[in-house]
Every structure is written in structure tokens, then in C-alpha cells.
Amino acid sequence: DVKVTQSSRYLVKRTGEKVFLECVQDMDHENMFWYRQxxxxxLRLIYFSYDVKMKEKGxxxxxxxxxxxxxxxxxLILESASTNQTSMYLCASSFQDLRPSGNTIYFGEGSWLTVV
Amino acid sequence: LAKTTQPISMDSYEGQEVNITCSHNNIATNDYITWYQQFPSQGPRFIIQGYKTKVTNEVASLFIPADRKSSTLSLPRVSLSDTAVYYCLVGVDNNAGNMLTFGGGTRLMVKP
Structure with a gap:
């Protein structure tokens, strides 16, 4: 089974703090995504990466x-967290080619971030 | 990437068949159509994928007309546990510049 693991399920941070949300996938997928919901x-796309060290703005x-x-x-890094970044963050991964042979996007369980 | 339009919400009763239609007027020749289901506090999960005509699996059916400008997800005999948000996604590959953007989804409420 494909697994996309997000490091934290629930976080509470203060305004101005630097926040790291980590995501790991075990399927050797080329693509990884961060969404906010x-x-x-x-689901709104924040950033997308199609290869190591490569990124595209969403x-x-x-x-x-x-x-x-x-x-x-x-x-995903929030350099200086603000209250309007309170949200659920979802990480996802996929192969580059989504043609059917079992390829699809796999999501993590989500990280609930509250900024106070 | 093809933009999709779905109804915001739908209500149904247990045991009924539910059909959710997604419009994707600018679908490209190589694009596939994929549907995802999301329960509260969970990430979306894959339901079904198709290119044309009809696809059926143990969960749902997907109907795609010849012009492929829309698709219909059909859930047979829904139960309360089918209450979720359903997303339609159109695309094929994720090379640089082709990102996967979800629309607002359809919130299905199944009532007893």
C-alpha cells in the first residue's frame, strides 16, 4: 500500500513562528504536492515539485x-506564521504519468495547523 | 490543465442511486478523468478513473460521453457512509507546468 505520511497531525503555533510541515512518501513518486484546505x-494548491530540488508555485x-x-x-515552510494560515494542510504524491495502470494521486491524512 | 465545474452540493437518501456530473469543456486529447472521495478530516482517496465511454469498479461507475466535455460519477444504492465530498480532476501528466488543481468538489449528504 502506498503511504504518504505527514509528520504532525495537529499543531498549534504562535504568530511569527517558523513552521515546518514534513511529508514522506514510500512509492518512489516523482511528484509531490502541498495543498491547503x-x-x-x-483544495488549493500551494506548491508542487516534480523532481528533487525542483518546485513550481501553485x-x-x-x-x-x-x-x-x-x-x-x-x-512546507511557513517562514513567519500568521493567523490567516490556520488551516488543514494536505501533502500528496504521484507518478508523473497519470494514465490508468493504477497511477493516481495519493494523499496524506492532513495536518491541522492553528496559528494563535 | 482542464478546469472543472461541479455542483456544490447534493442530497440523497439511503438506497438511491446518485449521479454527480462534472463539466470539463476544455479537456485535452490526452487527459484522463479521475474522481476522488474525501471524508471529513482525511485526505482525498481515489475512486475511479476513465478516458471514454464507461468504466465500472466495485465502488462506482464513470460515464463519459463521446465529446468528453463532461463526465458523470454514479454511486449505486448509496449508504450513510457515502456522505463525503467528491472531486473531479482532469489531467494526464505532471511534467513541469502541468499541475493538478482540484475544483471545489461536490458535497454529498446521504440521509436515512
Whole structure:
């Protein structure tokens, strides 16, 4: 079974703190994603990485950065957390080719971040 | 990447068949259509994927007309546990510049 593991399920941080959200996948997927999910807004893509050290901005990259030093690990960084970044963060991974042969996007369980 | 449009929400009763339609007017020739299901406080999970005509698995069926500008997820005889948000996603590969962006999804509420 594919596993996408997010390091923390629930976090509470203070405004201005630097926050790291870690994600690890065990399927040798090329692609990794960070999404943010807020009530009524669906899934919004923050950043995407298609290879080690490669990244692309998604729809809402402001206030976030990412790091992909190893293929299996993709980190989301909030340089200076703010209250409007309180949300659920979802990591996902996939092969580059999504044509059917079992390829799809696999999600982690989510990290609930509260910034106070 | 093809943009998708789905109804925001739908209500149904246990035992009924539910059909959720997704519009994707600018689908590309190589794009596949994939549906995901998300329960509260969990990440989305894969339900079904197709390219054209009809695909069926143990969970659902996916109907895709010849022009492929829309697709319909069909859930037979829903139960309370099918209450979830359903996302339609259209795309094929994730090379640089092709990112996977989900739409707002359809919130299905199954009532007893």
C-alpha cells in the first residue's frame, strides 16, 4: 500500500513562528504536492515539485516556501506564521504519468495547523 | 490543465442511486478523468478513473460521453457512509507546468 505520511497531525503555533510541515512518501513518486484546505474552498494548491530540488508555485504560494532535498521528502515552510494560515494542510504524491495502470494521486491524512 | 465545474452540493437518501456530473469543456486529447472521495478530516482517496465511454469498479461507475466535455460519477444504492465530498480532476501528466488543481468538489449528504 502506498503511504504518504505527514509528520504532525495537529499543531498549534504562535504568530511569527517558523513552521515546518514534513511529508514522506514510500512509492518512489516523482511528484509531490502541498495543498491547503479551508471550509467551502476545496483544495488549493500551494506548491508542487516534480523532481528533487525542483518546485513550481501553485495557486496560493504567498507566505509559503518548500524544500525537496530527497525524492521521498517534501517540506512546507511557513517562514513567519500568521493567523490567516490556520488551516488543514494536505501533502500528496504521484507518478508523473497519470494514465490508468493504477497511477493516481495519493494523499496524506492532513495536518491541522492553528496559528494563535 | 482542464478546469472543472461541479455542483456544490447534493442530497440523497439511503438506497438511491446518485449521479454527480462534472463539466470539463476544455479537456485535452490526452487527459484522463479521475474522481476522488474525501471524508471529513482525511485526505482525498481515489475512486475511479476513465478516458471514454464507461468504466465500472466495485465502488462506482464513470460515464463519459463521446465529446468528453463532461463526465458523470454514479454511486449505486448509496449508504450513510457515502456522505463525503467528491472531486473531479482532469489531467494526464505532471511534467513541469502541468499541475493538478482540484475544483471545489461536490458535497454529498446521504440521509436515512
Amino acid at each position: 479551508d471550509p467551502g474552498l476545496g 495557486d496560493i504560494p504567498e507566505g509559503y516556501s518548500v524544500s525537496r532535498e530527497k525524492k521521498e521528502r517534501f517540506s
